[in-house]
Amino acid sequence: MSPFHELETIDVAAWLERAANAQERFQIMYSVLRDRICMLVYPPGTQLTEEGLAAEFGVSRSPLRKALQILEADGLLQSQQGVGTIVSEVDLEELIQVYQLRMELNELAGKLSPSPATDTLKGLFEDMRKKAARLRETPTWEEFARLNIDFFHAFQQLSDNEPLRDVSEKLFYQTCRIWLTYLPHMALTKEVEIFSREIEEIAGAVALGDIHAAALTRRAHLSMGLIRLRSLAHKGLLD
Secondary structure, rough: OOOOOHHOOOOOOHHHHHOOOOOHHHHHHHHHHHHHHHOOOOOOOOOOOOOHHHEEEEOOOOOOOOOHHHHHOOOOOOEEEEEEEOOOOOOOHHHHHHHHHHHHHHHHHOOOOOOOOOOOHHHHHHHHHHHHHHHHOOOOOHHHHHHHHHHHOOOOOEOOHHHHHHHHHHHHHHHHHHHHHHHHHOHHHHHHHHHHHHHEEEHHHHHHHOHHHHHHHHHHHHHHHHHHHHHHOOOOOOO
């Protein structure tokens, strides 16, 4: 699901009221909370209360508790004795191995049940290319982070292998806060230019029907991004 462009503007309580069943209501709450965490609406260390969120969403605490438990299992929340549920910290060194695994999984997208390059898929990546072009014209940290999330979900469409997609999504959300946390230490214009080129290259590969090339391009850019982040960490700029 995860329609991130809607999560910014929709009345969550009203959205939940329109949900068809309990599973859909859970998915809405889970997606909204995960999005807020990963966009740093809830920065690391923020305390989340079941009572406050239940009141905002217009739900009982039981289904909300399930969403919070899954987010804790995902590594985005943690429970502290005497404190409650808080948003976990972002530690680059602790997430290095997760980031490295993500690189390998991105390459597998071009090998395990690659999706056919339909007009719909090509159109999706052309839309991503246009969004990247707009970001290049008026770059902001927030829009960079938003496009990072949107592009991940577009990239997920390149493989029909469901286990691969499920694992990739969990690992992505463990690491995607790294960029929004550390981007202020980096040159925005330069990072936008690099990301825009990546999207253009991948969109071009998809337009040609070469899913394998798209996957290899994604892996290469993730590797270069990790190198840039680690360089900043070694210079002591990410403390």
